[in-house]
Amino acid sequence: MSNIRFEQIEGKSLGFYALIAGLGGLVLAALGSAYYMEHHGHFVTGMSNRIVWGMPHVFALFLIVAASGALNVASISSVFNKKLYKPLSRLSGLVALSLLAGGLMVLVLDLGRPDRLIIAMTEYNFKSIFAWNIILYNGFFVVVAVYLWLLFERRMNKFSRKAGLVAFGWRLILTTGTGSIFGFLVAKQAYDAVIMAPMFIIMSFAFGLAFFILILMASYQWTNRPLEDAVVNRLSNLLGVFVVAVMYFVAVYHLGNLYLAENTGVENFILFDGGIYTKLFWYGQIILGGLTPTVLIYHPATKGNRSMLGLASVLIIIGGLIQLYVIIIGGQAYPMELFPGKEILEGYGGVAQYSASLPEIFLGIGGVALAIIAVTFLVKLLAFLPESLADNAAQNK
Amino acid sequence: MNKTLNRRDFIKTMSATTIGVATVASGITLTTFASTNKVPVTNEKRWGMLIDTNKLTEADIDGMVSACQKEQGWGSELYSTGNQKPGWIKKLKVKDKATGKVSNLALMCQHCEEPPCVDVCPTNASMKREDGIVLVDKHLCIGCRYCMMACPYDARSFVHETLRNQKEHMPRGKGTVESCTMCVHKVDKGEVPACVASVNSDAVIFGDLYDVSSKINQTLKTVQSAQIRADLNLNTGIRYSGI
Ligand code: SF4
Numbered sequence: 206m207s208n209i210r211f212e213q214i215e216g217k218s219l220g221f222y223a224l225i226a227g228l229g230g231l232v233l234a235a236l237g238s239a240y241y242m243e244h245h246g247h248f249v250t251g252m253s254n255r256i257v258w259g260m261p262h263v264f265a266l267f268l269i270v271a272a273s274g275a276l277n278v279a280s281i282s283s284v285f286n287k288k289l290y291k292p293l294s295r296l297s298g299l300v301a302l303s304l305l306a307g308g309l310m311v312l313v314l315d316l317g318r319p320d321r322l323i324i325a326m327t328e329y330n331f332k333s334i335f336a337w338n339i340i341l342y343n344g345f346f347v348v349v350a351v352y353l354w355l356l357f358e359r360r361m362n363k364f365s366r367k368a369g370l371v372a373f374g375w376r377l378i379l380t381t382g383t384g385s386i387f388g389f390l391v392a393k394q395a396y397d398a399v400i401m402a403p404m405f406i407i408m409s410f411a412f413g414l415a416f417f418i419l420i421l422m423a424s425y426q427w428t429n430r431p432l433e434d435a436v437v438n439r440l441s442n443l444l445g446v447f448v449v450a451v452m453y454f455v456a457v458y459h460l461g462n463l464y465l466a467e468n469t470g471v472e473n474f475i476l477f478d479g480g481i482y483t484k485l486f487w488y489g490q491i492i493l494g495g496l497t498p499t500v501l502i503y504h505p506a507t508k509g510n511r512s513m514l515g516l517a518s519v520l521i522i523i524g525g526l527i528q529l530y531v532i533i534i535g536g537q538a539y540p541m542e543l544f545p546g547k548e549i550l551e552g553y554g555g556v557a558q559y560s561a562s563l564p565e566i567f568l569g570i571g572g573v574a575l576a577i578i579a580v581t582f583l584v585k586l587l588a589f590l591p592e593s594l595a596d597n598a599a600q601n602k
Numbered sequence: 603m604n605k606t607l608n609r610r611d612f613i614k615t616m617s618a619t620t621i622g623v624a625t626v627a628s629g630i631t632l633t634t635f636a637s638t639n640k641v642p643v644t645n646e647k648r649w650g651m652l653i654d655t656n657k658l659t660e661a662d663i664d665g666m667v668s669a670c671q672k673e674q675g676w677g678s679e680l681y682s683t684g685n686q687k688p689g690w691i692k693k694l695k696v697k698d699k700a701t702g703k704v705s706n707l708a709l710m711c712q713h714c715e716e717p718p719c720v721d722v723c724p725t726n727a728s729m730k731r732e733d734g735i736v737l738v739d740k741h742l743c744i745g746c747r748y749c750m751m752a753c754p755y756d757a758r759s760f761v762h763e764t765l766r767n768q769k770e771h772m773p774r775g776k777g778t779v780e781s782c783t784m785c786v787h788k789v790d791k792g793e794v795p796a797c798v799a800s801v802n803s804d805a806v807i808f809g810d811l812y813d814v815s816s817k818i819n820q821t822l823k824t825v826q827s828a829q830i831r832a833d834l835n836l837n838t839g840i841r842y843s844g845i
C-alpha cells in the first residue's frame with residue numbers, strides 16, 4: 206500500500222487552461238445571474254408563490270446529494286477495507302467536498318436574502334430540518350477535510366480508517382437530512398413519505414459515483430496516466446448496482462403511493478397525465494437515466510467499454526437532474542388538496558406553471574462548474590491522484 | 603421550541619436584531635408591534651376568526667381582500683406576474699362534488715396552533731406569538747421559502763420585487779416572505795383586523811377563542827364549524843361554518 210505514489214498533475218497544457226477558462230466563464234455567468242436575480246427580485250425568474258423552489262434548487266440538491274455519494278469510494282476502502290479502492294480515497298474526498306461547495310453556492314445565491322447568510326449560521330431553530338442540514342453540511346466539510354488530512358499526512362495514515370468511518374456515518378445522516386426536507390412536508394401530497402430519506406441515500410450513491418467515474422477517467426486520460434481495467438470494471442459494476450437500486454426505490458415509492466387513496470391524484474399526475482412531468486419521468490428519469498445506463502453497463506456488447514461507461518455516467522447525471530426536477534417542481538406544481546371531496550372553482554388550484562428562466566439555469570450550471578473547477582485546481586495543487594492505477598500497481602496491494 | 607414571545611421579549615428581540623438595520627429600505631422604523639398598549643401578550647388569549655360562508659357574500663369577500671390590501675399595502679406590485687403577486691387573503695369558490703353546493707370563502711393564514719411554517723423555518727423568522735398569531739420577523743427571514751413549501755394553505759407570499767410606499771406599521775421587503783398578520787398592530791390596540799371591520803354583517807366574527815364571554819366563543823359552541831384540513835391536526839385559529 207505504502208508504495209502507491211501520489212502526484213500532482215502538471216496543469217500547464219493549453220487544454221488545462223482552456224478547461225479552467227471555460228469553467229470560470231460558467232461560474233462568472235452564475236454569479237452574474239445571481240446578482241441579476243437579487244438586484245431585481247425573483248420576479249425575473251420563473252418561480253412564483255406556487256413554485257417557490259425552481260431550477261436552482263434542482264441543481265443545488267442534486268449536487269448536495271451527489272457530494273455525499275462521491276465519498277463512497279473512500280468509504281468502501283476505509284469502512285470495508287477494500288484495498289483496491291484505497292488509492293482513490295483522496296480523490297473521492299476531494300470530489301465530495303467540491304460537489305458540496307458547488308451545491309451550497311447555488312442554494313445560498315438563490316435565497317431571497319443571500320446577504321443574510323450570517324443569520325442562517327447563527328440563528329438556529331432546532332426543530333427545523335433545514336437548520337439541521339446547515340449544521341450537517343458545514344460538518345461534512347470539517348469531517349472530510351480532517352479525513353483528507355489524515356490520508357495526506359503519512360504519520361497519521363493509521364487514523365484515517367477511523368476518520369473514514371466517521372465520514373461514512375456523517376454522510377449517511379446528511380443525505381437522510383436532505384431527503385427529509387421533503388419527507389417532512391405534510392402539506393404536499395407528493396412528499397411526506399418516510400421512504401424519501403433512503404431513496405435519497407441510494408440516489409446519492411448513484412449520482413456521486415457517476416461524477417467520480419467521469420472525473421477519474423478524464424483526469425487519467427488527460428494526464429496520460431495509466432488507468433487499467435481492474436479499477437474501472439469494479440467501479441462500473443458498483444455503478445450498475447446503484448442505478449438498479451435507485452429504480453427499485455422509485456418503484457416502491459410510487460407503488461406505495463398508489464396504494465394510499467389520498468395520494469392517487471398526485472401519482473396519476475406524475476405517472477400518467479402530468480404532461481411534461483410524466484414525459485420527464487418516463488423518458489428522462491426512467492429510460493434515459495435508469496434503463497439505458499443499466500444496459501450500457503451490463504450488456505455484453507458494451508460492458509467493459511470505457512466510452513460506454515462514460516456515457517452511462519453522463520446519462521445517470523442527466524437522469525438524476527431530471528429526477529430531482531420531477532420531485533421538486535412536479536411535487537409543487539400539483540395543487541394541494543385543500544378541500545377533500547370538493548372542487549375548487551376559483552382562487553386556488555390547477556397545475557402551477559413553471560418555466561425556468563435563463564439566469565436560474567445559469568446559476569445551476571455554475572454550481573456544477575464550480576465543483577469541477579475546484580477539483581481541477583486542487584489536483585494541480587496537491588497530490589490527490591495516484592501516479593498510476595495500472596492493474597499491477599493497483600491490484601497487488 | 604416554537605418561538606413564543608411575550609410582547610416585551612418580542613420588542614427586545616426586534617430591537618436587538620435591528621441594530622444596524624434600524625430602518626427598512628424606505629426609511630420605515632420597525633415599530634410595528636410597539637403600540638401604546640402595555641399589556642403583555644400572553645397565552646391566556648387565543649385570537650381567532652369564525653367565517654360563516656352562508657352569510658358571507660362574494661362582495662363581502664372582495665371587500666375583505668381590498669381592506670387587507672389597503673391596510674397592509676400589498677397588491678400594487680408593478681412587475682410580479684400572476685402567481686408571483688402577494689396574496690395575503692384570497693377569495694375561493696368551492697363546489698361540493700356530491701351535492702353541487704357552491705361556497706365562497708376567504709382564505710388567509712390560518713394562524714395554526716401547530717404551525718408547520720414555524721417548525722421548518724431555519725432561522726426562527728417564522729414564529730407564533732403567545733396569543734396564537736403567527737408572524738414573520740422580516741429581519742430574520744433569509745428568504746429560503748421553506749415555510750411556503752410547508753404551509754398547507756398556500757397562505758404565504760414571497761416578495762418578488764422592490765417595494766415602494768410601504769405602510770409604516772408593516773415593513774415588507776424584497777426577498778422575504780409575508781402573510782396575514784391578523785392585523786396584529788390593530789389587535790394590540792384593541793381594534794379588530796381590517797378585513798373583519800370591512801364586513802357589515804356578522805359573517806365574520808373576530809375575538810378571543812378562550813374567553814367564554816366572547817361572541818366567537820359562544821357562537822362556536824352553538825354552530826357547526828370546521829377547520830380546513832382538520833386531518834392535519836394543526837388546530838387553526840380561523841374557523842369556517844357552512845362548508
Ligand atoms: S396557515 Fe400556513 S402560514 Fe399560517 S400559521 Fe399555518 S402553516 Fe403557517
Ligand code: SF4
Pocket residue numbers: 722723724725726727728738742743744745746747748749750778779
Ligand atoms: S423564508 Fe423566511 S420565514 Fe420562511 S422559512 Fe425561510 S427564513 Fe423562515
